[in-house]
Amino acid sequence: MKRRNTRGALAGISTQQSADENESGCDSGSDNNNDPESDNESESSGSTSNDVDDYDNNKWIMEGDDNFPQYPNIPRFSGPPFEAKTNNSKKVFNISNPHSYSPLQWFLEYLSEEFWHKIVQFTNDQAVDDEWEELTFSELWIFLALLFLRAIKQPPSYRDLWNTDWKYYCERVHTLGMSRRRFELIRKHIKFNCGLEDEEDPYWRVRVALTELNTNCRRIMKPPQNLSLDEMSPAYRGRTKLTISMKGKKSKKHFNIRAITLPNGALYTFYLRKELITPIDNPDYARLSKTSQSVVQLVSLLPFNWHHIFVDNLYSNVELFKYLYVHCKIIASGTWRANKEIPNCLQLQKSTSKSFLESQETERSIAAIDCTQDSDSLVLTGCSFYGTKGKHVHFLTTGRYEWDFVTGGSKKKTKLDAIHKYNSLMHGNDILDSVLSCYSVYFKSKRWTMRLACWIIDVAVATGYINATYLGIERNTDCLHAAWIGTLIDQLIDKSKVQFTLPKALRSKLEDRLNKEHPHYPQYVKNMKKMCVVCYKQLKKQKRTNYKCKHCDVGLCIDNECFEKYHTLLDF
Numbered sequence: 173m174k175r176r177n178t179r180g181a182l183a184g185i186s187t188q189q190s191a192d193e194n195e196s197g198c199d200s201g202s203d204n205n206n207d208p209e210s211d212n213e214s215e216s217s218g219s220t221s222n223d224v225d226d227y228d229n230n231k232w233i234m235e236g237d238d239n240f241p242q243y244p245n246i247p248r249f250s251g252p253p254f255e256a257k258t259n260n261s262k263k264v265f266n267i268s269n270p271h272s273y274s275p276l277q278w279f280l281e282y283l284s285e286e287f288w289h290k291i292v293q294f295t296n297d298q299a300v301d302d303e304w305e306e307l308t309f310s311e312l313w314i315f316l317a318l319l320f321l322r323a324i325k326q327p328p329s330y331r332d333l334w335n336t337d338w339k340y341y342c343e344r345v346h347t348l349g350m351s352r353r354r355f356e357l358i359r360k361h362i363k364f365n366c367g368l369e370d371e372e373d374p375y376w377r378v379r380v381a382l383t384e385l386n387t388n389c390r391r392i393m394k395p396p397q398n399l400s401l402d403e404m405s406p407a408y409r410g411r412t413k414l415t416i417s418m419k420g421k422k423s424k425k426h427f428n429i430r431a432i433t434l435p436n437g438a439l440y441t442f443y444l445r446k447e448l449i450t451p452i453d454n455p456d457y458a459r460l461s462k463t464s465q466s467v468v469q470l471v472s473l474l475p476f477n478w479h480h481i482f483v484d485n486l487y488s489n490v491e492l493f494k495y496l497y498v499h500c501k502i503i504a505s506g507t508w509r510a511n512k513e514i515p516n517c518l519q520l521q522k523s524t525s526k527s528f529l530e531s532q533e534t535e536r537s538i539a540a541i542d543c544t545q546d547s548d549s550l551v552l553t554g555c556s557f558y559g560t561k562g563k564h565v566h567f568l569t570t571g572r573y574e575w576d577f578v579t580g581g582s583k584k585k586t587k588l589d590a591i592h593k594y595n596s597l598m599h600g601n602d603i604l605d606s607v608l609s610c611y612s613v614y615f616k617s618k619r620w621t622m623r624l625a626c627w628i629i630d631v632a633v634a635t636g637y638i639n640a641t642y643l644g645i646e647r648n649t650d651c652l653h654a655a656w657i658g659t660l661i662d663q664l665i666d667k668s669k670v671q672f673t674l675p676k677a678l679r680s681k682l683e684d685r686l687n688k689e690h691p692h693y694p695q696y697v698k699n700m701k702k703m704c705v706v707c708y709k710q711l712k713k714q715k716r717t718n719y720k721c722k723h724c725d726v727g728l729c730i731d732n733e734c735f736e737k738y739h740t741l742l743d744f
Contacts (some may be wrong), residue, residue, distance in 0.1 A: 226272040232515040232539040232554070241542035243572055246503065249397040251476030264394055264642075271643050276659035276667065278636025281392055283629070287384045288312060291364060294380075299361040299371040307358060308612050313668035314348050315358050317661045319613040319629070324654050326660075330355075330588060345419050359615075364625050374414060374446050377621045380629045382444070389635070395428055395474060396434060400482045401467065402601035404429040404442070406627045415444060428623065432470050432481070433698050435596070437603030438638045439631055456495050464492040468500065477501040480571060482598040485509035488568045490541075490552060497570045498547045505594060508554065508566035514538060518556040520564045529562045534577045536588060555590065567591070607634040610653055633657065685724060685739060694730050695722040702727025706734035706744055 233240050239467050251424035252263045266274075267281065289309070296306050312635060322330050334352045370376040407423030408415055415425040431442035449462075449469050457468065467487055471479075481496070483506035490513050496502040508514060517539050523529065536557040543550040552570055559565040573590040580592045587595075611633075614626035645652065704727050717729045721738070728735040737744040 202397065210615065232517055233542070234399050234517055235538035241540050241551050243551055244544065245586060246549050246572060247478050249478045251397060252394055265392060266394060267392055270639065273640070274663060275636065275656055276663035278639060279632055279660060282385060282388045282632035282635060284388070287380070290380060291362065294363040294366055295361055298367050300364050301357065301361065305671070306362060310668040310670050311350065313664045314350050315355065317664040318350065318355060320657050320661050323611040323613050324657055328454065348665065357677050364621060372448065375444060378624045378628070381625055385628050385632060386441055390441055390473060393434065393438060393440055395440050395476070395479065397478070397482050398435055398482070398597045399432050400435065400598045401430065401432050401470065401487065402484055402599040404431050404601060404605060406623060408620055408623040410618050410620055414620065416445065428468060430466055431601055433600030433604055435600050436638060436642050437600050437607065438642070439604060439635050441470055443470050454499065457498065459491060460495060463487065464489065467492060468495065471500050471502050474502070478503060480505065482506060482594055484598070485512070489513060490568070493542060493552060493568060493570050494546065494550070497550050501569045504586060505567070505569035505571050505590070508568040510564065510566065514554070514566050518554050518566065520556055520558065524562060529558055531556045534586070536575065538575055555588070557588065593650060604634060604638070607638060607653070611657055612671070633660065686742070690723050692721055692723050694719045694728065694735055704729045706737050709744065
């Protein structure tokens, strides 16, 4: 489709405005309403109103003008090629033969056995309780297995794992030999630090776990060219100065974690708010806000040159994109917030007229800044157009696009080629968040360290599962994720090498159920339906029936062989 320049139709602000009005339309690169670190950025950032003027109309050149900059070729990506589906795992992973990895192997790749040995040592050294007995490695594996079991079953309370009610009853829990009180003591006393406080590190209590996960994520993966950078927000309602409250988030208070992920959702590296940032002696770096400096901190960990990072409008600003291109050799693209340096020539006319918005469906306005004096191939491009329901959309990039309207995506909608690429590659963090939200080991605790420790464990399991699905895990069940964690539970129990028998009371109950000499026969219940225990355990369906076992007093179907299975099979 032919590109069209719509300077007259889309320019909604007169060029004869005063200098004060021009300055009010642009900002220094941080949004104080939504940025959690905005309170301190105004003092730390070196940007002034004069810096904003440099990127106003005097430097932005509209498409179609005679002096519109030419686009030099960007250097090629120095890393390995990456495809959505590839049989050559060496292109993506730094580990050998990942196709054969089991759930436990993936889990220990991200949180190694050496790390868990440290946790056992830290816990035993710092536990002070008359009831406490030294934690063993076997108990630790069982403790983790119970955490994952709770995540799958999702009972109202972890105490229900030891409940004899058939709905939450799990025979294997009672064979492991860990009482509920022992589980509670481990949960109470488990430590993720050696006990030495570091006043300069606000996360010193979980620093060992954070370093373990962050280091192994970068060790395992070879990051492709296209990556996404966004926020993750583990919710926590307890008291701590490390949480924030942001408008639009589901939880009132949460930790703020900025992470770089692959397009499939696998985590590569992350940064927590208020973590120490390595200073860089550079005047361009000093002008960046703290939010932008945290982005530089993450990007500096990438092993290759000319990655393409996709960000949202919290991070998009001219100064950051220039710095990433010139000093880090990184291409950046992202939506552009309305109060972040958007020049007057890219402002859109405010209108709710349906006919006007329909006429602008395939129109866009393009402007660029020639920055080849800073870098041979650097050209900043801004784009403005009308989105859904007439919403003003602004886009900033140092990359190269055709800026044509094309039909694509899962819904076959007509959008700019840049927006199609942004939508397909930006949502790695959202994919990881959706996987984390399904099954989490977190339980309510007054210790903020437990919230972050549970998040670390969840990420290790979720990233391993994402890697396995990328490599082509066999789909032998409808709920593949739950089956993956179930296999991990079995492997953790096997690793513990613990073999116990059922307690006496439960053993007698089991023997009674399987004893054929007892009068097990169905009884019809006229005015009340009971739930079939076999259907619920096998199919997770609450199927009600008018029949029950008169001796065992449990609901059982008689038309689906449930009655026979319950009285003949050890694990029905």
